Amino acid sequence: MISIIEAYKDDRGQSMSTDASAAILDELFAVIEGRKAADPESSYTAKLFAKGRKKIAQKVGEEGVECAIAAVSETPDDVVAESADLLYHLMVLWAEQGITPDRIYAELGKRVGVSGLAEKAARAKTGKPL
Ligand SMILES: N=c1c2ncn([C@@H]3O[C@H](COP(=O)(O)OP(=O)(O)OP(=O)(O)O)[C@@H](O)[C@H]3O)c2ncn1[C@@H]1O[C@H](COP(=O)(O)O)[C@@H](O)[C@H]1O
Helix, strand or coil: CCCCCHHHECCCCCECCCCHHHHHHHHHHHHHHHHHHCCCCCCHHHHHHHHCHHHHHHHHHHHHHHHHHHHHHCCHHHHHHHHHHHHHHHHHHHHHHCCCHHHHHHHHHHHCCCCHHHHHHHHHHHCCCC
């Protein structure tokens, strides 16, 4: 059976931009984009956009740390909640930078089937990612 990750590549091995499993991320991203024009008094996302890139980047860092702390000292349910917080803030960061989720899916797709160890070894030789 073809895995969800393999499904990101078409029969020519090219990365595909999206599938149903990414729909929730795409939906959330569309909401986040829409909040660029919203009132910061009525939207947390709009408030983040108003505070700017440094604040958004700081929140991504905080949520990443909270996720890591949950992994070592809390429950898997806490990791799920912190992961959702992290993904949301990461998507706000993408939106602020003009990056669409398709670019992240494509990047992940390019890496499918490339061993992380092989990539690391090649990078050590050339100084560049594969
Ligand atoms: N997924 C999320 C989401 N995850 C987390 N958060 C908010 O992120 C914040 C993170 O918690 P913190 O305790 O770190 O927040 P805080 O201490 O108030 O943050 P700062 O003072 O540091 O800014 C909380 O206010 C959460 O409610 C989110 N806010 C919004 N969304 C999605 O974005 C949509 C639009 O939200 P609004 O822009 O608020 O309408 C929502 O319908 C959701 O789908």
